[in-house]
Amino acid sequence: MEFETLRIEYAPGTDPGDGIRVLVLNRPEALNAMNTQMFHDMREAVHQLAFEEGLRVLIVRGEGERAFSAGGDLKERKGMSDDTWRRQHQLAEEGLLAIKDFPQPVIAAVEGVAHGGGCELALMCDFIIASREAHFAQPEVKRGIMPGGGGIQNLVRAAGMRRAKQLIFTGDRFSAEEAARWGVVNELVDRGQALSAAIAVARRIVEAAPMSVRYAKLAASRGGEVDFHTGYMFDLAAYNVLVPSHDRLEGVVAFNEKRKPRWTNR
Structure with a gap:
């Protein structure tokens, strides 16, 4: 499978038969911001992977160490009509829900920025392993909108109602250390080690039936x-x-x- 904005690869250091695949958000020049093409690609890629025989664990990461994803591409959205915006968001909804409903475990390996839709994508995964230097935010209220990719529901469930309300109402950034303390992130690792830590967990998962x-x-x-x-x-x-x-x-x-x-x- 080849896509313009994504890359699918076997997890480094594993054999194809191990069943551990990595979905890479591949727009590092834009901090892996999600444009319309990425939403198209994500929806198609995840639907195809869901039917891949032998796949046991899917890891989602961003290309490079600067960002998991900075969220929706606001440069592309500048001047976008309401109708086009809604059509794009429908693609986003379908792609993000495909991650949440993926039949096998999905792990987010987060380095750097995970803001807006990037934070929502990480939250749609079954759990998150993050670099200590990673940081998260749902800043949509500062852009005249609100989280629309599951961020509200997932953050409420992960961090608790009152904590989530504060983060959503203010749009404040929060650190990986805070995210771990609040139950949003499962495991903290050194910079550049999120993927290898996710693979280590995936190896333990594939030992099970x-x-x-x-x-x-x-x-x-x-x-x-x-x-x-x-x-x-x-x-x-x-x-x-x-x-x-x-x-x-x-x-x-x-x-x-x-x-x-x-x-x-x-």
Whole structure:
């Protein structure tokens, strides 16, 4: 798959069979700002990757160490008509939701700037690993608009209602250290190490049974949006799909034989 504004590659230091792929936002000259073409490319790339056999973990990063993404390309949006803006935003919505609803785990590896839509893209991932020098912001209210890429809902859920309201109402920038303290970022690493740290986590994920991870993600993502008892029904429905699976049997046998399991994804 080749795209004008994105690059898809095998994670450095891994074998293709490991199933760890990296989606690279590739506009470093613009701090990986997302223009209309990138929204087109993202939607298409993520939809294609969702059906790629053998893919186990997707990592999203920005090209270079200056930025994950500075958000929407405001130079392109200067003078944009309301209709064109809405059409572009529909592409953004579809691409960002495709990341959130991706069937496999998605990790954001954040270096540098993650502002506006860039912050929203990181928040759409299952979790974030960030350089200590990274910084985040939802500055849309300073541009006469508001976060429209899931940033409000995701930040409320990650940082808590009151903290998120302050960040959204002010548009203030917050550091990776603060983001980690508030539960927005999972892990902090030295500058330039976000990708390698994300790959290390991805390697541990791919050691687990593929079906188990996929269904656990589904239950956690959907169950976390509803009340406990309804969410628990998601857990049990997914659990009972796994009970008769070949991999459940293999996991038990491998444990008792003191060897690594040989997963078949069935």
